[in-house]
Amino acid sequence: QQQVKQSPQSLIVQKGGISIINCAYENTAFDYFPWYQQFPGKGPALLIAIRPDVSEKKEGRFTISFNKSAKQFSLHIMDSQPGDSATYFCAASMRGQNFVFGPGTRLSVLP
């Protein structure tokens, strides 16, 4: 199965709170799991990525948690800021070729 499921569809968080977005996949051949951030009118930009041999990766306020056995991964945004308001996409690929994206999560961080 090539599908990547993503939830929630939209998320509203207060400034300083934690934003959590979840994704699930079926194809165990996927070996690269990036998260992209997209602002209105712009192309997506890579935020953070992980490989399945690692259970967690942190870059600043952004953390990916990866559960290989459950075939799930999530993005945590700590101390969420209004500037984080954007649409977030999880994705998965095999050998850096065929990429499959989730449907996206629209995050709004209230000031």
Place this chain on the structure above:
Amino acid sequence: EAQVTQNPRYLITVTGKKLTVTCSQNMNHEYMSWYRQDPGLGLRQIYYSMNVEVTDKGDVPEGYKVSRKEKRNFPLILESPSPNQTSLYFCASSATGETQYFGPGTRLLVL
């Protein structure tokens, strides 16, 4: 400045009238890809190319053609556009097939 450029940015056309959306990158990347973005569906890969003269189908290739005659260019061709190809299109490039750099997008309306 390292970038991926797409032209045109906006295009309105009629059913059946052949069109080409150009994509160019100045980063000497091997890997290039085309996506379409539709509300609620995220980004779906149309075609990708691992190198010059090497292209492969993504998840939604029907109705599209691509060519990769030079490393820097990867045009998307719609031989006979139909209304269901109305969408936002993104080109992306990557050095390794992992971290992808997206262009600004081309919004296409087929009447």
